[in-house]
Amino acid sequence: MTTRSLLARAGQAVIVLVSVAVATFALGRILPGELATAVLGDTATPEQIAEFNRKTGADQPAVEQFRTWFTGVLHGDFGTSALTGQKVSDALADRAVPSLLLVVFAEVLALAVAVPLAVWAAYRRGKAPDKAANAGSFVLLATPQFAIAVLLIYIFAVQLGALPATGYTPPEQDPAQTFRTLLLPAVTLALGLAAVYYRVLRAGVLETLQQDYILAARAQGLTPRQVLFRHTLRPSLLPLVTLVGLNFGFLVGGAVIVEQLFAIPGLGTYALGAVQTKDFTVLQGTVLLIAAVYVLVNLAVDLLYGVLDPRIRHAR
Amino acid sequence: MPADTGLAGTPPPDLAPSSASASAAALSESPRNGTRPLPPNRNRLGTGAWLAVGFLAVLCAAALLAPVLPLEDPTRSDTDALAAGISGDHWLGTDALGRDTLARIVHGARVSLVVGAGATVIGAVVGTVLGMAAGMGRGLLPGVIMRLTDVLLAFPAMIFALAVIGAVGPSTTSVTLVIGLLFVPGFVRIVRAPVLSLSQREFVLSCRAMGMSAPRLMLREILPNILTGIVTYGVTMFGVGVMVEGGLGFLGVSVPPPDPTWGGMIAEGRQVLAEHPMVTLTPTLVLVLVVLCANVVGDRLSARLDMRGAML
Amino acid sequence: MRTLPFPRLGRGPAAVAAVSAAALLSSACGGGSDAGAGAPGGDPRRGGTIQVGMPFDVQTLDPTAPNFASAMDYTAARAVMDPLFAVGGDGSLVPQLALGATASDGNKTFTVKLREGVKFSDGTPFDAAAVAAHYQDIKDKKTCLGCAPRLMSLVSAITPADPHTVVFTLSAPWAQFPEVGLTGIAGLIPSPTAKRSAGDAFGRNPVGTGAFKVTEIVPGDHVTLVRSETSWLADRTHPDKVVLKVMLDTQTAVQSVQAGTIDMMVASQPNQAKQAKSAGLQVQLNEGLSPDGIIMNMTRPGLDDIRVRQALSMAIDRNAINKVAYNGDTKPTTAFLAENDPEQQGIGVPDYNPDKAKQLLAEYGKPVKLELNTLQGSNYVAATQLIQQQWKAVGIESTIKTNTAVGIMQDVLQRNYDVSFSPAFVATTTVDGTEVAFASSGRRNLGGYANKANDELFAQLGAAGDAAAALPIARQILTNASTDIPSIPVVRKTGMFAAGPKVHLPAADAYGVDAFSLVDLWTTQ
């Protein structure tokens, strides 16, 4: 990727992020209900509400509010939750850790299962293991996360008592316990991801196996292992890389149900709570952070594409 | 990206499927992008896919006919049969409030299928129009459309859905609209790529040269060429829509009670999961089956139409 | 699912009666002095960590903050700060930081003796000045959501007579001042030094005399409390550490107890009780002394007619609702207070009588169509669906609208609703407390209910010198309300605790069916 196209992509990313910021801000304004009542309760006198609005800037015109907020964001100040008095940037820093760990964990698990299985199934196309893996991936794709979560908790926590049912331990306290607490939710997410990755990679490998250069590689007398892992895997990985990036961005903050069921203090539940309590400062900050993660990861994927695919790197 | 990535370009003579060289199909396991029609068995989906189509058709028919079918009132509680098992009165048992599970599943299908299909149609129509505009438009338009889809993709989908539904109130319409909106970027991408390459093809260029208007060109020349891809992707997205509706119902923000929704039934059933697992398992199984069927049909369609990418 | 921003009003005596055998055997709540007696499984074990799953997020631990609302906030704050008095199971005052209160001057002056030798955990002494500062603060800021409004309107002066005596001077007689003003949220005494220096941040750095100190507040996840060795309750406090975990999904909370991930779970509704019991857990149902019910907007067509409101009440089969929606774990009720409360006894809104309901509606003659709003994702939804059916059975059409807690509050405060079966119902345990809902100018009179007789009666009730004089007045108010039906009680509020065999379950606090005092919580040997 040339410097110029990189700059163009970065420029697009900035445009997208600013648009997301505006959109979130607007979304917050269309939600019914006002923060003052949520925070002050119905005992609030009009004077108290006015005072509250003055303090939070809610009495300013929307454009002015946005300017103030966005200027703060540019300086790393996401504002303060009117409801809990917590600095949003502090909360986001705390909340981002479990969310990121969970998603990274889930992605690693999903890839560890899906990649070898997909290559193997594509190579043994039409055989029993391929058929079984295909059927399994279809069922997993069709099973909602909440059903998987309920089932996993029931089996591994309640029946076997092998893993904690809920909760999260920060890694600085006890990394082993962090691993244990995140295992079930990560598996919940990973099963769905693995099914998608399996299908995409298998299709990609099948597609690659039809390429002339695979026939050429076979004509060179290479072993199936060499053909599969030296020649086939890398070109087949390209669509998967995009998807991994997309899902990463999507799940940081998108795993709302899983975070709630497993009581993980992540970005998803933070944003959900903000929606339900109309805590706009929190909602705006969280959505902006989630969007930023999404945009950055996809930018990174674009760069990675260049590394993986010389056709893009050396494009004019 | 250069065009000669091995996916485009002239097929080698011996590999190009032609009516006479059936060897080509056998030679490389499946034909590469040939220009001539595929063998005549392209309409065969296979037994599994037909079973899936059949199941979906029966469910659709049941949902359509629900008011005239001899079903119980899905909102009426039989207080003598709470969370009852399968019986002559209640073929699939009852839920914790004593309501007939079969009736609730069939009536719930009205919500789930309408949301799944409606959201897909919204996403497909809006996405196709925007995708074609992004693929063929000139000037700022394509950039604006692509940035808009980026914004929508970057916005956390679940939060977006919860916030918008919270703002306008939960109903079949609002849930359908929100999910449909979330589907738009996918369709834009599915449509834009082939439109980009089609718009450089000779027949399109010549139509342009002959002064055919852009909308007419899109409708007459471009759309027929990309329709199969849209339909295939749409079938899969239908399943996704059903699943997303289930998720919203599970969080309690889908169509309000007492109208049954599958997600809502699953969430309500969890209250009695330990003693009466069937109350939540039955709607879960139906939901899984419907999404499974949509996926199978979509997959078979895409395999038939050689649209492997569509399952993304 | 999230914190309910509804103020818990009118905390009078005996708000909660624990109904499980274990709880009945245990001591009156609050004091914790002899609470070990009869507890299952043996003696308390000193030390260790207990993890408790709470169904709400934490917002603030400052009881006088306007967003202090949930059982999570209360339970944590109650562990850090002690009240002047706790409320016993029989409604009596149990001395905590106060040793006693005496009324004089026709219930216009109250002299409160304070416990000596108590220190806040920041080392400053607990004394009359601290108590005076606290009540002056409530009076000045007027933002305390959980405090009785009369604390702000009637209390004219708070004077430290000596280091361990405070004198409250009221501008009008208020017989129940100690029960209402010196307990519950208002009664929790913070360290004035800490509160002054922390300012608005006191909610995140609370300091009190309580058995525990806060070491960590992580909104969305947990509050960590460790035993305060300098507390006057240190000897009676058993666990070294208690972690209150935010666990919004009560079903996974039960499973977490089963799996041993947490030791105890708390729910505001009894719906998980059956599952927890069948999983072999100890289950304690906490039956509140106030009901859950339906509020009505009497300015809407139909609802302005007494016959329709009567029909609405008569159409509700409360037994069926208890059986079906609550699994029989609560009690049907037609009373605004506990049925056996002397003020309430024998008084109630019309009970189930569908034929009469139909007849009344026929007399009314016009079709009734209502929007019935309720809290989304909650257990109210099941009961709401049954009520809808029961109304339909007598010919009242209604559609259900689910909403978030904030959304419901918005709607009801703006009078933008027909009927609401939600926490918007004013749950109170004293007739005094119902004033906000039943007086025509009441702050929580959300349906436009106006009855001049009641307005006068409330004024007389406030001035009534003692309980004996107040009783007939109170009964008359409830009789009037039960006749006018501004709102419809349906079932008793009931919460639940569940835990493994080694945990001694505390009784529910007077504050609510889902709150408790950590001093009463321990594991057995």
Add this chain to the structure above:
Amino acid sequence: MNPLGTTNPTTGKPASSADGHGSLLRLRGYSVHLHSPRGIVAAVDGVDVDLARGRTLAVVGESGSGKSVLCRSLLGLLPAAAVAHRGGTAHFDGIDLAVTGEAALRDIRGRRIGMVFQDPMTALNPVLPVWRQIALPLRRHLRLDRRAAKRAAVELLDSVGIPDPARRADQYPVQMSGGMRQRVMIAIALGCDPDLLIADEPTTALDVTVQAQILGLLDRLRAERDMAVILISHDLGVVADHSDDVMVMYAGRQAERGATRGVLAGPRMPYTRALLDAAPTLHGERGRRLAAIGGQPPDLTRLPDGCAFAARCPRVQDRCRTQAPPLAPVPGSAHDGACWNPVPVPGSADLPEGGAPIPQETQETSRA
């Protein structure tokens, strides 16, 4: 280069030499039948080949005539599930390819039989640097370590005439021109010094100027290494200049066979005639297809009892429709043909004339 018939490019026995003694590759009645969605296809039907070291056999035919299937079948590159039947015998240097297992075949492929594919754009892996693609078979067959393999790869690039081979070795195919990529393909195929090189339309996808260079390179390498070469092509100009013998295939069968010069100078089978007619000049438009012959190739799943070409043949007789003609020496020629009604012995005037000399290679530069 010379027009056909004026000089003799090669000497030696025709491919159809009766005994086949000393053949490196010897096929007798070799047939490959494939499954297709519409039935079994006789993709290759009764082919005989004798090919000695140092000689080039050209295989000519339309799309679908079975040229590629023949070669891929020999190397065992057809998917096992696709092959319905393999008949006849195929011996490579005394090894019976029909009974050789996949593992043993892998030791032959790349090691003893190299293959060059038509389209260097698609036959090279786009995401691997070229040296690794050259090195992989070296490491597999010659057990070279990584460094030695890289060194050998650079030498091979040098030997196929790629300038600055050390730098080019680290490049990706996308950074190279078509001609250079085909040189890389050849370097890969030659890496293990094979006895037989199969070049499947090696220049079809290339510019006409580059074609000549590549074919010249193949000729040079063949001579240097005493390899046998099978040159698959539909370009009779290429065939005329760069092969010793030619085999014309139609619908999987041999239509005409013999010394290149003789066959092209005096085609007897009407199909060969038509092929020559369809190619107006030797160095005409690139990519000119044989489809210029009227009519469609036959349906291989339902081959007629008679001659497969009968439906399109201008010289068709009744007998042609009922009885398949055997491959036999054609009276009046030095080569074999399969025809009941051969074209009369032609004069050389019928042959197309190619005038212009081929320009020297000047275009082969990197795109990147």
